[in-house]
Amino acid sequence: xxxxxxxxxxxxxxxxxxxxxxxxxxxxxxxxxxxxxxxxxxxxxxxxxxxxxxxxxxxxxxxxxxxxxxxxxxxxxxxxxxxxxxxxxxxxxxxxxxxxxxxxxxxxxxxxxxxxxxxxxxxxxxxxxxxxxxxxxxxxxxxxxxxxxxxxxxxxxxxxxxxxxxxxxxxxxxxxxxxxxxxxxxxxxxxxxxxxxxxxxxxxxxxxxxxxxxxxxxxxxxxxxxxxxxxxxxxxxxxxxxxxxxxxxxxxxxxxxxxxxxxxxxxxxxxxxxxxxxxxxxxxxxxxxxxxxxxxxxxxxxxxxxxxxxxxxxxxxxxxxxxxxxxxxxxxxxxxxxxxxxxxxxxxxxxxxxxxxxxxxxxxxxxxxxxxxxxxxxxxxxxxxxxxxxxxxxxxxxxxxxxxxxxxxxxxxxxxxxxxxxxxxxxxxxxxxxxxxxxxxxxxxxxxxxxxxxxxxxxxxxxxxxxxxxxxxxxxxxxxxxxxxxxxxxxxxxxxxxxxxxxxxx
Amino acid sequence: xxxxxxxxxxxxxxxxxxxxxxxxxxxxxxxxxxxxxxxxxxxxxxxxxxxxxxxxxxxxxxxxxxxxxxxxxxxxxxxxxxxxxxxxxxxxxxxxxxxxxxxxxxxxxxxxxxxxxxxxxxxxxxxxxxxxxxxxxxxxxxxxxxxxxxxxxxxxxxxxxxxxxxxxxxxxxxxxxxxxxxxxxxxxxxxxxxxxxxxxxxxxxxxxxxxxxxxxxxxxxxxxxxxxxxxxxxxxxxxxxxxxxxxxxxxxxxxxxxxxxxxxxxxxxxxxxxxxxxxxxxxxxxxxxxxxxxxxxxxxxxxxxxxxxxxxxxxxxxxxxxxxxxxxxxxxxxxx
Numbered sequence: 124x125x126x127x128x129x130x131x132x133x134x135x136x137x138x139x140x141x142x143x144x145x146x147x148x149x150x151x152x153x154x155x156x157x158x159x160x161x162x163x164x165x166x167x168x169x170x171x172x173x174x175x176x177x178x179x180x181x182x183x184x185x186x187x188x189x190x191x192x193x194x195x196x197x198x199x200x201x202x203x204x205x206x207x208x209x210x211x212x213x214x215x216x217x218x219x220x221x222x223x224x225x226x227x228x229x230x231x232x233x234x235x236x237x238x239x240x241x242x243x244x245x246x247x248x249x250x251x252x253x254x255x256x257x258x259x260x261x262x263x264x265x266x267x268x269x270x271x272x273x274x275x276x277x278x279x280x281x282x283x284x285x286x287x288x289x290x291x292x293x294x295x296x297x298x299x300x301x302x303x304x305x306x307x308x309x310x311x312x313x314x315x316x317x318x319x320x321x322x323x324x325x326x327x328x329x330x331x332x333x334x335x336x337x338x339x340x341x342x343x344x345x346x347x348x349x350x351x352x353x354x355x356x357x358x359x360x361x362x363x364x365x366x367x368x369x370x371x372x373x374x375x376x377x378x379x380x381x382x383x384x385x386x387x388x389x390x391x392x393x394x395x396x397x398x399x400x401x402x403x404x405x406x407x408x409x410x411x412x413x414x415x416x417x418x419x420x421x422x423x424x425x426x427x428x429x430x431x432x433x434x435x436x437x438x439x440x441x442x443x444x445x446x447x448x449x450x451x452x453x454x455x456x457x458x459x460x461x462x463x464x465x466x467x468x469x470x471x472x473x474x475x476x477x478x479x480x481x482x483x484x485x486x487x488x489x490x491x492x493x494x495x496x497x498x499x500x501x502x503x504x505x506x507x508x509x510x511x512x513x514x515x516x517x518x519x520x521x522x523x524x525x526x527x528x529x530x531x532x533x534x535x536x537x538x539x540x541x542x543x544x545x546x547x548x549x550x551x552x553x554x555x556x557x558x559x560x561x562x563x564x565x566x567x568x569x570x571x572x573x574x575x576x577x578x579x580x581x582x583x584x585x586x587x588x589x590x591x592x593x594x595x596x597x598x599x600x601x602x603x604x605x606x607x608x609x610x611x612x613x614x615x616x617x618x619x620x621x622x623x624x625x626x627x628x629x
Numbered sequence: 630x631x632x633x634x635x636x637x638x639x640x641x642x643x644x645x646x647x648x649x650x651x652x653x654x655x656x657x658x659x660x661x662x663x664x665x666x667x668x669x670x671x672x673x674x675x676x677x678x679x680x681x682x683x684x685x686x687x688x689x690x691x692x693x694x695x696x697x698x699x700x701x702x703x704x705x706x707x708x709x710x711x712x713x714x715x716x717x718x719x720x721x722x723x724x725x726x727x728x729x730x731x732x733x734x735x736x737x738x739x740x741x742x743x744x745x746x747x748x749x750x751x752x753x754x755x756x757x758x759x760x761x762x763x764x765x766x767x768x769x770x771x772x773x774x775x776x777x778x779x780x781x782x783x784x785x786x787x788x789x790x791x792x793x794x795x796x797x798x799x800x801x802x803x804x805x806x807x808x809x810x811x812x813x814x815x816x817x818x819x820x821x822x823x824x825x826x827x828x829x830x831x832x833x834x835x836x837x838x839x840x841x842x843x844x845x846x847x848x849x850x851x852x853x854x855x856x857x858x859x860x861x862x863x864x865x866x867x868x869x870x871x872x873x874x875x876x877x878x879x880x881x882x883x884x885x886x887x888x889x890x891x892x893x894x895x896x897x898x899x900x901x902x903x904x905x906x907x908x909x910x911x912x913x914x915x916x917x918x919x920x921x922x923x924x925x926x927x928x929x930x931x932x933x934x935x936x937x938x939x940x941x942x943x944x945x946x947x948x949x950x951x952x953x954x955x956x957x958x959x960x961x962x963x964x965x
Contacts, residue, residue, distance in 0.1 A: 450648060496749075501694070502756030552758060556721060557820065610649035612636050616904075620644055621634045622841045623911055 130608070134601045141597035148592060153403070158587035160403040162238065164196060165334050165396055167372065169233040171382065173390035177226035180386035183210075184218045184233060190331075190373045194238045201232040215379060229387065236399070237372060253350055256320040256327075264308065267301035272322045282324045282351035283365065289318055290347075290363035312345045312360045325350035329357070330375040333368070336398040343374055343381065343394070404591065434467060436589045439599045441466050441576040448572045450606050453615030456569040457549055464539045465569070466576035474577060478570070481543075484516050485566070488547035489554070496551070509544040643913030645904060650880075654918065658797065658879025659900050666876050667898035671715045671769055680875045682868065683894050685711075685886070691768040697751050701744055709773035712751065714759040716766045720817040722759030724750055725787065727773065737786040738813055774894065777887040779860065784808050785849035790816050791827070791865060791885045791893075794902055794914065797925040798873035798933065799940045800866045801917040803827040804909040805857065809839065810849050823847065824909030825854055830945025832862030836911040843911075863937060865893045870933035870940075872898060917944055 148154055171182060186209070187195060200207045205220040220231050260268055275288035293302045294311055305314055312328055319326035330343035346367070347358040357367050367373065375381050384390040424432065441463035448454040456462055469477040491512050495505055517540070546569075554562045579585055588595050639646075645654075666672055677684045688710060689703055704710065708729075714722040726734045726742070733741040742750075753759070754768040776788045783789060787808025794802045804824050811821030818824045823844060826835040834857040837844045846853050859865060869883040872895065882902025885893050907914055920943070930936045 453647070501752055502758055608652065610646070610652050612639055612644070612646040613648065616644075616646050617633045617636060617639065619841065619904075620639060620908060621632065622838065622843065622908060623634065623639075623642065623644065 130604070134604050137597045137601040137604070141594045141601070144594040144597075145588075145592045148594070154591050155403045156588070156592075158404070158583045161400040162403045164399045164401055165193075165237045165239075165372070166399050167235050167237055167332065167334070168395045169392055170395065171229075171231040171233075171384075171390065171392045173229055173384050173387040175225035175227060175229050175387045177224060178386045180205075180220075180222050180225050180229070180384070182220040182231060182385075182387070182390075183383040184220075184392065185375045185379055185381050186216050186218045186233060187235065187237075187372065187374050188214060188216050188376060190237075190376075191367060192240055193372055194240050196236045196238045198233070198235040200234070205231065215377060225386075239370075253325040255323050255325045258317050258321040260321070264305060267304045268318055268321055270301050271299075271305075271318065276322070282349060283356055285322065285324065286319060286326075286347065286349045286351070286356075286358050287363045287365070289322070290315060290358060290360060293318070294361050294363070312347070315347055315360050319347070319349060327377070329373055329377075330381060331367075331371050331373040332394055332396065334370040334372055334396055334398075336396070339393075339395040341394040341396070343392075346371075346373075348376075404587075433586075433590050434470075436593055436596070437467070437470075437580045437586065438463060439596045440580050440585055440589060443599050443603060444576040444579055445572055446603050446606050448568075448575065450609055451613060453613030454568040454572055455565050456572050457546060457553075457565040458542070458569070461542055461546060462569050462572035463576055464542050465573035466580060468539065469573065469577040470581060474574070474581075478574070480520060481570075484513060484520075484543060485547055485550065487516055488513055488543070489551055492547055492551040496555075502548075506544055506548055509547050510540060513540050513543050513547070639913075643915035644907055645914040645918065647904060649915070650904065651901075654796070654880040655901055659881075660877065663877050664900050667878065667881075667900045668718075669715050670713060670717075670897055671767065673895075673898050674769075676875055677895050680871065682871060682875060683891055685774055685888070685894050685896065686772040688770040688772055690715075691751055691755065691770070694752060694755055697748050697755075700748060700751065704770075711771045711773055712747070712754070713769050713771065714754040714766050715769055716757075716760035716764070717754075718759075720815050720820070722750075722754055723815070725773070737808070738810070739786075774886045774896075775889040777860070777889055780887070782850045782852040783847060783854075783857065785810055785847070787812070787816060787822075788886055790896055791859070791887070792902070792906060793866065793869040793883050793885065794906060795869050795873055795881045795883055796918055796921050797879050798870055798930075799921045799925070799936045800829060800869050801921060801940065801944060802906050802910055802912070802914055803829060803832075803866075803869075804906045805834075805859070807847065809847070811839075818903070818905040818909070823854075824905055825857060826906070826910030826912070827857075827859065828945060829866070830941040832859035832865070833857065836909060838908050838911075841908055860887070861892065863941070866937045866940070867933055868893050868895060870937050874933070 145156075149156060169184060169186075171184060173182070182205075186198070187193075200218065200220070202220050204225070205222045207218065207220050210217045210219055218233055271289065271292050275285055275292055279285040279288045292299065293306070293315060295302075298306060305318075309317060316326050316328050326347060326349050328345050329348045330345055332341060332343060345360060347360050348355045349358060350356075356365060358365055359368070382390060382392050442460065444466075445456070445460060445462060449456065449459075465481060468481075471477075472480065488509060492505075492509060495508060500508065550562050550566060553565065666676055671690065674684050674687060691697060691700070709725070709727040711726070712724040717723065724742075724747075725737050726747075727737050728735050730741065733743060734747055735741055751768045754766055757765045760766040774788045776784070780789050784807045789805055789807045792804050792806055793800050804826050806816040806818065807823040807825060808816050809821055809823055813820065816822045818838075821840060823837055823839045825837045827833065828835050834854045837854040839848060844854065865885055865887075868885060872881055872883050873879075876898060878898075878900055880900075880902075882899035884896040884899065886896050888894050904914075924930075924939070930939050
């Protein structure tokens with residue numbers, strides 16, 4: 124009894140492990156469970172134009188670090204003659220181009236493929252509470268600022284509502300006297316930043332992009348970032364709307380300069396963007412590098428080995444079909460796992476041409492084998508002869524197929540030749556011993572199992588799962604273990620024992 | 630006839646299925662290391678002789694390919710013989726020659742073989758064509774069984790044999806297998822032989838089937854099966870029961886033939902006996918096996934005699950107990 128419990132514990136462990144590893148892989152590495160899924164990717168291009176002065180040039184562009192709601196999937200630059208590197212200092216990444224000497228108009232590109240993150244992220248919370256920047260005003264400006272802040276404070280309760288009130292007072296089409304005075308000296312967004320800092324609310328300006336498909340010549344748009352409570356909260360400086368807008372990519376996050384050019388002038392940076400679709404699996408492959416699952420993923424291997432593994436990982440499915448058909452249904456096959464090998468070759472040849480060529484090769488082989496039995500050869504020599512006959516048949520059908528313009532002639536070489544030779548030999552003996560009926564039963568059973576295994580292995584969903592989630596084999600293993608313990612009747616036995624009348628029933 | 634029978638009905642009737650047999654009986658009671666004793670007929674024969682169990686006499690063994698060359702000389706003694714692969718299964722590769730007619734060897738069916746055919750058959754055996762895993766094998770040549778005259782008319786072109794399932798030393802079910810024209814002299818049910826279920830307590834016919842269909846007369850000879858009553862039935866059961874001690878296999882199929890002069894002989898043993906015996910008996914094995922599982926735990930019956938007596942008392946058919954022949958001997962009446 125304890126061994127039973129142990130057995131079911133193993134089976135449950137296998138299933139739970141298989142499912143949970145697959146689920147973790149799905150959530151961490153973002154490999155989809157179904158094949159053919161497409162992911163949306165934004166291709167954002169920053170174009171830097173400037174005029175070089177004929178001296179050493181260094182261009183430093185702030186590039187997105189870890190924009191909330193997005194993940195950088197790939198980045199590249201196009202900049203002939205320039206050296207490029209990404210500098211990573213103080214959690215701030217900058218792309219830096221450099222060249223010993225350049226003159227005249229220069230254009231540099233930085234491209235990034237950016238993936239919308241599935242899980243919505245909150246704005247990054249700084250651990251340390253920042254202090255408000257110190258602000259200097261003229262005497263008259265200070266007075267106006269104080270009056271605006273007093274009015275805003277009166278109608279607000281905390282930093283966030285205070286910010287909204289200040290924006291409401293300043294960013295209106297018809298600002299009040301105080302606001303109008305301040306706006307003559309300072310543009311709207313820096314003014315808001317200044318005002319809020321003056322009120323003791325830590326505030327800074329961040330720059331970002333509204334992502335819209337096919338837009339060119341875009342500029343970065345400023346957002347106000349206000350430290351409210353325990354984290355940074357974003358406000359649209361024109362509308363006072365709180366939060367990061369949809370499809371808004373924060374580009375320049377901590378108030379450092381966007382573009383520094385030394386050795387050039389008239390520099391400007393413009394943005395273009397477009398929406399792309401790429402297969403989700405491909406996306407997952409590239410983004411998985413940093414995931415801990417990458418080590419166990421098949422994608423790490425060279426492509427050639429991946430292709431071989433793709434076939435090998437399908438074998439358990441075929442084994443499952445064979446186990447099911449033999450234990451539960453009771454189909455007779457010639458050779459236990461021969462049907463899997465046939466099914467694998469059907470994968471190469473496609474089903475119908477594969478079936479036709481397989482049956483004709485075996486039938487032709489049987490015919491010649493009938494003659495061979497008269498030569499009175501030893502068994503090993505006879506099998507070897509059949510191997511050569513099978514190869515000749517395949518060669519001939521390949522040539523014939525090629526001449527007639529069929530492609531299938533070429534692909535029959537995928538059949539496991541030795542296995543076919545053995546099949547022919549066994550079928551031939553079976554024919555002599557038990558008659559043609561048994562040959563049809565066993566041959567038909569083998570083909571039936573092979574076709575079922577083929578259909579399961581050729582189904583894109585199972586092919587996808589077995590390759591990208593190798594842990595599903597644990598589930599298959601558990602199923603095979605369960606079936607290996609099945610002591611009930613086979614379907615064929617219900618037919619075999621149909622004549623039982625059981626008049627001696629107790 | 631219905632095309633299928635319901636699984637629940639089969640279960641209620643106690644029918645033993647293939648999967649259940651493999652896991653609950655063969656897997657549990659048959660040690661793998663003991664298999665070679667029964668999978669190799671030569672080893673079985675030697676073992677049986679050591680235990681004083683009678684077997685058909687061995688003429689010689691062909692072990693090497695070159696020994697086939699002078700096979701004619703060794704077969705020169707006239708008369709019939711049987712060629713068998715030592716590791717064959719399911720009756721495959723067994724060739725029975727009843728007599729010689731000039732250059733030819735005559736099979737039970739009357740078909741004639743040349744010396745060349747015979748040599749090819751032997752060389753196929755040596756190469757392992759009939760062996761379980763395709764491994765090289767040896768061919769054994771046995772003396773032909775002179776089967777009991779009382780079976781005349783019940784078996785066509787072949788020797789009838791008695792299959793008894795022995796579970797932990799108790800004979801639990803028995804059947805007589807009769808060759809027919811359809812089975813080409815072979816006694817395997819799936820090849821078309823007739824299976825006659827035998828009452829464990831009397832050795833009388835209970836039921837007869839061919840190709841899963843019930844029969845009352847032999848398809849070739851027209852003999853009525855209800856005439857069958859095996860002679861020396863307790864002796865036959867006793868022989869079967871002793872094979873348990875001999876091999877140590879808990880779930881065993883014993884094949885026994887009745888020779889005219891030597892009486893019951895052990896033909897071969899099978900560690901994976903088939904399930905058709907249930908069709909021949911029209912009964913399920915499972916209730917009997919479960920019953921013996923309980924009885925064997927108590928270890929009441931130490932000797933084969935005790936076990937046979939217990940089985941005859943327990944597994945007799947209702948209504949057949951009264952007509953049970955007096956032990957130990959009673960010859961069957963057979964219409965000639």
